[in-house]
Amino acid sequence: MKWLAGEELTVDARRRMWIGETGDQAINFALEHWIASAIDAIEKRGLFTVALSGGSTPNALFKRLKDHPDVKRIDWKKVFLFWSDERSVPPTSPDSNFGQAMSSGMQGFGIPHLQIFRMEADFHIEENAKRYEEVITAHVPNCSFDLMMLGVGEDGHTASLFPETKALKESTRLVVANEVPQKKTWRMTMTYPLINKARSIAIYALGERKAPIIEELFKQKVDVYPVCRVGTAESPALWILDAPAAAKLL
Numbered sequence: 001m002k003w004l005a006g007e008e009l010t011v012d013a014r015r016r017m018w019i020g021e022t023g024d025q026a027i028n029f030a031l032e033h034w035i036a037s038a039i040d041a042i043e044k045r046g047l048f049t050v051a052l053s054g055g056s057t058p059n060a061l062f063k064r065l066k067d068h069p070d071v072k073r074i075d076w077k078k079v080f081l082f083w084s085d086e087r088s089v090p091p092t093s094p095d096s097n098f099g100q101a102m103s104s105g106m107q108g109f110g111i112p113h114l115q116i117f118r119m120e121a122d123f124h125i126e127e128n129a130k131r132y133e134e135v136i137t138a139h140v141p142n143c144s145f146d147l148m149m150l151g152v153g154e155d156g157h158t159a160s161l162f163p164e165t166k167a168l169k170e171s172t173r174l175v176v177a178n179e180v181p182q183k184k185t186w187r188m189t190m191t192y193p194l195i196n197k198a199r200s201i202a203i204y205a206l207g208e209r210k211a212p213i214i215e216e217l218f219k220q221k222v223d224v225y226p227v228c229r230v231g232t233a234e235s236p237a238l239w240i241l242d243a244p245a246a247a248k249l250l
Contacts, residue, residue: 008238011218014231017239019246023206026242027060030204031068033238034061034147037200038074041146048074049140051084051190052106053149053159054097057204062104076109080139084150085160085189086119115139121188125177129188133175136194143174148190148198150237152205154213156225159195160187167191168226192229201230201237208244215248 006025008018020026034050041048052058065071083097091099098118117135120128136143150158160178161167167178167189174194178187195201205214216222231237243250 010236011239013233014236015239016236017218017241017246019250020240020242023242023244026204026206026240027057027064030057030202030240031061031064033200033202033240034065034149035068035070035074037147038079039070041199042075042078045141045146047078047080048147049080049082049145050147051082051145051149051198052097052101053084053151053204054086054100055151055204057151057206058149059100059104062101062106066105066108071109074109076111079109079111080115080117081106081111082117082136082140082145083119084148084195085187086121087160088121088125088186088188090122091118119175119188121177121186125186125188129173129175129177132188133173136174143194143197145194145198146200148195148201150195150201150203150227150230152203152210152213152227154209155182156213156217156227158203158227158230160189161191161226162187163226168229195230196232196235198235201235203227203230203237203239205239205245206242208247210241210245211247214241214245218249 011017038048086097087095089095152158162180165178165180167176170176170191173191175190178189180187
């Protein structure tokens with residue numbers, strides 16, 4: 001397969017890829033994809049349900065949203081915010097995915113407070129994971145998100161589905177508390193049954209530090225990492241990369 005920057009490619013039945021020349025270009029593409037997903041969902045189904053991700057790329061996207069000319073086309077009263085995973089920290093912590101997203105700009109669009117659903121992973125994490133699942137069932141039609149935002153770690157994890165953790169084996173629950181021994185902590189995370197029901201799945205990987213894992217996943221075709229199980233033939237995962245992350249593919 002010939003890899004070309006700036007062109008969307010089909011990798012296989014479960015994965016597509018788009019590579020930007022620069023990180024800035026990749027973030028702008030991710031932004032366009034986010035806005036188009038929101039507009040399309042609201043026009044077709046009357047609401048936009050999105051599971052936000054933590055990390056530098058989503059936060060950069062959130063910061064740019066307000067300045068995009070098409071942002072006014074989104075009816076923000078019909079947007080429902082969720083999170084794909086969360087650390088066991090309070091919302092005021094700089095490590096909170098919720099806190100990062102809100103301070104990066106998501107709090108400035110007038111989304112109704114009752115449509116912003118924080119993962120409460122800082123206390124009673126197992127009980128709150130069950131409650132979060134109930135909230136999703138109540139507010140997300142068919143538990144199928146319009147957009148699932150994800151990243152990939154250098155160890156191949158996505159959301160808080162880390163290698164050799166119990167959540168990888170979950171086949172029925174939508175959200176679980178997952179012990180992550182390698183981080184000496186617990187995380188709350190969406191599971192594969194929920195992630196792979198999303199209408200659109202975007203996985204962001206930018207920067208040269210992601211190059212080794214991207215090479216393993218797409219050139220060497222290693223399939224042992226948690227992120228390898230994201231995407232289906234019905235809803236292929238769209239990998240959004242920049243040239244440094246994809247350097248060993250170009």
